[in-house]
């Protein structure tokens with residue numbers, strides 16, 4: 286297992302100002318002395334209630350926030366501050382996917398322009414066919430080639446290159462966000478609540494798609510979520526956060542099967558609502574599967590233990606592995 290990112294004793298404090306002179310009188314300890322390692326090709330999950338400090342860790346990692354103290358190492362090199370990150374061109378290797386694809390995609394730019402942004406900043410991999418005599422610059426041709434390739438990777442048709450974000454569904458916009466993140470061939474993607482704004486059946490598609498990208502390109506994820514079902518499905522290791530600190534860390538299986546800390550137990554015991562939620566999710570997914578089969582003029586039935594295309598819609602929550610459906614051609 287090779288180590289990609291090491292975070293040592295990270296602290297991020299935000300000043301609180303008050304009074305007539307707007308002086309700093311205190312600070313919010315958003316992240317208070319956390320350390321962890323993200324392995325290459327693996328997914329590390331941060332779980333915790335709202336305000337526990339998850340996003341602040343993500344922001345420090347991608348360079349949207351300078352830590353108060355502590356160290357961030359990428360492949361052994363220090364990239365703690367924004368200045369150090371710039372010096373090593375680190376942002377090429379680490380990209381972010383946000384929860385709100387509506388506001389993270391510029392509404393005035395086409396999909397082609399949005400996906401091309403990192404290519405313009407970091408350069409385009411690839412080469413032009415020998416003998417090219419077109420009027421467009423080499424760079425522009427390479428950018429277009431790469432954008433089309435990225436659209437194909439995220440499953441969007443080539444014609445969408447000239448469309449605008451408002452012309453897409455939430456799930457499709459999230460795919461565009463992932464395409465943009467993938468453009469610079471990153472080693473790590475910080476995904477901050479990437480599916481919490483999506484319908485359940487669309488959540489499943491986007492999560493499975495992120496897993497596929499990880500398999501195909503060996504990308505690591507820092508996966509931030511308050512949804513334990515999603516985290517159980519997506520991650521290899523988890524840290525449970527509370528008030529800026531890690532209260533428990535471990536493999537996903539250990540944390541779910543054998544939680545030690547009282548706070549983790551409390552979080553997990555809130556999942557009985559999962560049973561209720563799970564039934565709701567099953568219904569939602571069954572509906573999506575039905576719809577898909579109707580569209581394809583096929584019949585279906587459910588059967589445990591059988592795996593096929595429809596099954597890929599199912600496991601939104603890690604606990605839903607028993608639900609499956611089988612696609613049958615009509616006679």
Ligand SMILES: Nc1ncnc2c1ncn2[C@@H]1O[C@H](COP(=O)(O)OP(=O)(O)OP(=O)(O)O)[C@@H](O)[C@H]1O
Nearest residue numbers: 299313315333334335336337338339340341342511
């Ligand atoms: N720019 C900022 N200035 C001041 N305080 C901030 C700032 N950003 C975050 N905070 C505070 O830091 C703490 C941690 O916030 P953070 O967004 O990291 O939590 P979170 O666990 O990601 O929450 P959520 O799930 O709601 O996004 C909170 O108390 C928040 O109010």
